[in-house]
Amino acid sequence: MQECAVDQWCPLCDAVLDSRGHHSRMCCAGGDRTRRHNGLRNCIFRGAARAALHPELERPGLLLPSRPGDINQNEQARRPADVYLPCFAGGLPAALDFAVTAPQRQETLTQAAVTALAAASDYDRNKRSFRGTEEACRNQGVTFLPMVIETTGAWSEDATSVLLLMAKAMAVRSGRAAKEELQELLQSAAVSVRRANARACLRRRGEDVSSIGAALLSAQDVLTT
Numbered sequence: 629m630q631e632c633a634v635d636q637w638c639p640l641c642d643a644v645l646d647s648r649g650h651h652s653r654m655c656c657a658g659g660d661r662t663r664r665h666n667g668l669r670n671c672i673f674r675g676a677a678r679a680a681l682h683p684e685l686e687r688p689g690l691l692l693p694s695r696p697g698d699i700n701q702n703e704q705a706r707r708p709a710d711v712y713l714p715c716f717a718g719g720l721p722a723a724l725d726f727a728v729t730a731p732q733r734q735e736t737l738t739q740a741a742v743t744a745l746a747a748a749s750d751y752d753r754n755k756r757s758f759r760g761t762e763e764a765c766r767n768q769g770v771t772f773l774p775m776v777i778e779t780t781g782a783w784s785e786d787a788t789s790v791l792l793l794m795a796k797a798m799a800v801r802s803g804r805a806a807k808e809e810l811q812e813l814l815q816s817a818a819v820s821v822r823r824a825n826a827r828a829c830l831r832r833r834g835e836d837v838s839s840i841g842a843a844l845l846s847a848q849d850v851l852t853t
Contacts, residue, residue: 631829638832645832650732652829653779660831661728664824668777669710669726671820672791675813676711679797687712690723691764708761708772717793722771724790725761727751728821730779748776748784779825781818 631649638645640657655661669685676683687709709723716722729751731740739746755774756762765772776784783791795810802809 632833639834640832649825649829650730652832653825654730654733655828655832658828658831660824660828664728664821664828665710665726667820667824668728668817671816672724672726672775672794672813673711675791675794675798675816676713678801679794680801681713681716681794681797684709684712684714686710690768690770706759706761708765709770710775717771720769720771722773722790723765724773724775725755726775726777727755728777728779745778745782745784748778748782748787752776752784752786777817777821779821781814781821783814783817 630647632647636645645651673683686707710726711724713722729747731747736747736750752774762772775787796806798809799806
């Protein structure tokens with residue numbers, strides 16, 4: 629659906645700000661993607677804490693050198709775990725690496741048009757292979773788990789499986805059904821992502837934002853009189 633009447637220029641990167649809002653959800657400028665990523669990460673971190681999984685944010689030093697004499701500062705500085713779980717599936721520690729991708733990205737647009745979750749699945753594969761991250765974590769005895777969600781709020785299949793395990797752990801402590809815990813976890817994550825999408829769109833609309841605010845104030849006056 630359209631978010632405004634006509635296409636404009638993005639005030640942050642000078643690309644086309646389309647009327648349907650696709651660009652605002654993918655734009656690299658302005659820090660909106662980072663805020664969206666961090667909001668999503670924190671949302672799942674809170675769920676892991678409720679599940680008593682003892683999560684840690686951005687744990688450093690996971691990729692240690694394979695031998696004492698091997699020192700690679702770049703590798704040691706990498707933090708593949710947005711959220712680190714010291715004990716997860718199979719009793720192994722896990723590194724949860726979060727990412728948000730859009731089905732409208734040019735490299736996955738054709739597939740996404742015909743296959744559900746094509747964009748998320750493709751980004752999941754990229755996360756695992758990038759700089760050998762999955763293999764490097766495996767060599768350290770850590771399970772690398774990409775947590776990829778699309779801008780619509782839909783998770784990749786592997787990420788959904790991780791969230792289901794987390795929901796089961798939450799259910800043990802809360803006494804609720806795991807299905808209910810999973811549903812709330814998915815809803816919270818989707819709201820976090822879509823809120824960030826809306827914020828990114830409104831930041832780029834300038835005059836439109838002012839008119840929207842005026843319209844909301846006018847509507848509030850009508851309701852209160």
